[in-house]
Amino acid sequence: FTKMSNTTWSSVCDLHDHILSTISRLGFKNMTPVQVATIPVFMKNKDVCVEAVTGSGKTLAFVIPMLEMLMQCVGTLKKHQVGAVIVSPTRELASQIHEVIEEFLDDQHCPFTSTLLIGGTGDIENDTNDFVENGSNIIVGTPGRISFALEKCLMLRSGVRSLEVLILDEADRLLDLGFHRTLTTILGYLPKQRRTGLFSATQTTEVVQLMKAGMRNPVKISVKEKKQDLEFASLDQSGVTKTPSSLQNRYTTCRACEKFNSLMNFVTKKKDEKILLFFSTCACVEYFGRAIKDLLSNDFNILLLHGKIKKKRLEIFSKFRKLDRGILVCTDVMARGVDIPDVDWVLQFDPPSNASAFVHRCGRTARVGRQGNALIFLLESETSYVDFIEINQKAPMLEYQMDESSTIQWSSKLQELSIKDRAAMERGLRAFVSFIQSYAKHECNLIFRIKDLSFGELATSFGLLRIPKMPEIKLKAVTDFVAPVVDIDAIKYKDKAREKQRKLALKKKATEGEKPKFVSEKKKAWSGLKEKKELRRVKKEKRRMKKEKMTFDDDELEELRKDAQLVKKLKRKEITKAEYNESMDAAEGSLNKVL
Incomplete structure (x- = not known):
């Protein structure tokens, strides 16, 4: 580990002076293990699937080879031709990667342009119009935004045909968030002759499947770390x-x-x-x-x-x-x-x-x-x-x-905040409900069991004034919770506009009376459901009886088989109509009906 991390940038890969000077300006003196293992392989036009601990410097491990590959296309890569696409699961991470890339771009030494495609920054039409007007050689963004831009912008679809490098950062998270279909759409627009890199801190089964589907003879790189001088009994033998x-x-x-x-x-x-x-x-x-x-x-x-x-x-x-x-x-x-x-x-x-x-x-x-x-x-x-x-x-x-x-007692201070502002009280109730629902769906449900929770103690920690009604607590006895003596209906909003609306609603309720509770059609129609169920039972019984009437014994089946053979021979003109009539018995009328 020490030997690898002390490797300098210039001794590992032959990058341009501008890239090396930028790395030095950013404060990176020595390469990290993941950079040592990945950069030389990726620069040799190999597909890579990289797993390394979080915070190990994976961003530079794909940015440097990507820029070097694009350097080889200087003079051939035009204004609207996209040489690299980087897909990230969140807009914050995409923005961060874009900032790193921008540090390397220079009109003289690295004459490329980059575009950030993420949500929350404006209308998608502004992004596509910007690409049509100014072009871009490097696209960084989130899956949904990139996919939408490809569908809307014909020039962008044409531009990605010259793609050299595709990077999927935090690949396992991309799949966890349900971007399977979106990634498939993006890959459908990209050329198959490209270099692909998958980077993540963890490798899942889905990532392995994506590696098999979207990469050709990939090199799998896994960089591990070892704990030293710490006594942890649960570590495996390799540490x-x-x-x-x-x-x-x-x-x-x-x-x-x-x-x-x-x-x-x-x-x-x-x-x-x-x-x-x-x-x-x-x-x-x-x-x-x-x-x-x-x-x-x-x-x-x-x-x-x-x-x-x-x-x-x-x-x-x-x-x-x-x-x-x-x-x-x-x-x-x-x-x-x-x-x-x-x-x-x-x-x-x-x-x-x-x-x-x-x-x-x-x-x-x-x-x-x-x-x-x-x-x-x-x-x-x-x-x-x-x-x-x-x-x-x-x-x-x-x-x-x-x-x-x-x-x-900070929990008591939470209650004081709720008493002063009705909005805080409502936020507390929503937070409590959302936490219980999240806890009930926890992946490690053998450890985080909803039945082990003390709802009263939990409500105290949340600083609630009352415990909300919800299915998870409906049949449980709630103990260890003492509700403060306060009139909840009298608690006001600090926001004067909201408080005015609340008072108007209370006044309307007092004059018009309580509205009847909404009852769904499903709950209303129990008798109707029973009738429908009985009707289905009767129809099913009729179909069964009809089927029983149509059953035949062995002799009848053999007779029908012979009659069917005669019909086939007549159709193939192997026998004449007279011969057919001679062979028929008393059931001729029924057979003519079948014909």
Whole structure:
């Protein structure tokens, strides 16, 4: 590992001086193992399928060979001819890759142009019109946007016929998000004579299938890391891990009612550090993120980012990258590939929905040899998840002892926020419901069992004023929850416009009375359903009786077979009509009917 990482750029591959100077300007002195293993092979016009730990420098491992291949086309690659397409699962990662490529492009030394095709940046027609007017040699984008642009723009479809390189970054995530059909559409527009690279931190069965379908004699490159000088009993004999060797991966356990308190006690002591805080759902990010912002706004820069934020996602992402300290509260939309400088801690308040996402979350820190820390908060019933991750994902963890000297009850402060603003109360209810639903669908359902949850303690940790009605709790006895003495109907919105609408709705309800509850047609028509069921039974019985009437014994079947042979002979003119009539018996009338 040490020998490979000390390899310099100039000694491994013969790149142009401009590319080498750009690499030096970006601060990369030595090559990482994945770059050493991938770049020479990819530059020899081989298809590659690369698996390496997150944060190991995979972006440069495909950007450098791609530019070198395009360099060979200088003079032949025209304005509207696309030489390379890079597909990424998220707009943040695509934007990041585009920024890296832009660092290398220069009118004199590297005379190519690049285009970023992602959602949330404007109308697709603006992107296609820009391509028609200015052209582009390198396309970077998300699957949906690239596919849509190819379908809409005839000139782009014509341009990709000259494609030299196709890159699928975070290939397993592309397939996890359900882009199978979209990728198939994109591949249908691209020429088969091309170089293809698949890059990911994990290799799944779907990636292997994609490798077989879209690549020709690919070279599979797998770069592993080994833990040294650490005593983890669960490591296999080879000591191989899927997390960076410079990452300190830890866990802490607590009761459900103390989980938010533990998080806040930890965060308040990290004022000068940069933190990524992961939650399982968008509703949880909205609720807890806004609450943390209200509780700690004087001491922290706190930003929220999740999949339902469309237009400002890139702006929020770029802003957090530039911060020296602060907290980004997010979902797994930030778990893959994105490179945020100097992240000190990755906190996982909720366990990820699948095991591989755990490794990707942790990989937002300790990137390219830097030191980093990760901490996951687990309930007492979830401790077996530690052994599962160590065995399944080869990610060793140590227990982290929380400092419980703080006497602040942060859950009570959550309730106070809900009492002051009805919007906060409603966000809390939505977050609670979304968390329960996410927990019930967890991939590791043998560890994260819904029946092991204490709904009362969980509601206390969420700072709820009441427990919502939902099927998962309907038949369960909820204990360990004391609702505060407050008139929920009297809680007002801080937003005056929303409060005015609420009062108007209450007034209308008082004058017109309670509207009858909606009952679906299915629930209304039980008697009708019974009648239909009985009608189907009667028809089925009639068909059965009719079938029984049409059955024949052996003698009758033999007679019918002989009659059928006579009919065939008559049709083939092997016998005359007179001979046929002579051979018929008393059943002649019925046979004539058949003819």
